[in-house]
Amino acid sequence: MKRFVALMKLTLLISCALWSAQSYSQREISIEASLTIEPTYLEESLVKGREVVNQMVKSGVFSPEPQERFDYLNFHFPEKETRVLGYQLVYFNYEYADKYIGCCINPGAAVVLRLPSNEDDAYLQSVTTAISQEAITFICQGKYKR
Structure with a gap:
């Protein structure tokens, strides 16, 4: 019986280790x-x-x-x-x-x-910010493009 319990513990330990390794390697990379x-x-x-x-x-x-x-x-x-x-x-x-x-x-x-243009004004009005109006206009008009 002791041998069976030891074998079950070992099986459980190996299963947990494999599951942990699999879940780590398959984590979402996003x-x-x-x-x-x-x-x-x-x-x-x-x-x-x-x-x-x-x-x-x-x-x-x-x-x-x-x-x-x-x-x-x-x-x-x-x-x-x-x-x-x-x-x-x-x-x-x-x-x-x-x-x-x-x-x-x-x-x-x-x-x-980038917020959709219809959300720009509402979003900016809802957020207290220290950014100047010129900077806000610059960002909202999509001038920060690559």
């Missing part, structure tokens, strides 16, 4: 996941920015190299229309560090989304 905080490690995203870019390159959404790169940021502009959280993606960016120098790197990711 822009939304890169913006979501991992509940166990509150300082990390569910998915790293580089993983998202690799997946989007495979899907034909991003080119392999960022179109813009400065201040530790990689900016990827979609090559075809892409929706994130229901809105059109303007760009995706994440911070990178070829060599860690000891400060100022945030491994997070960010997006800029």
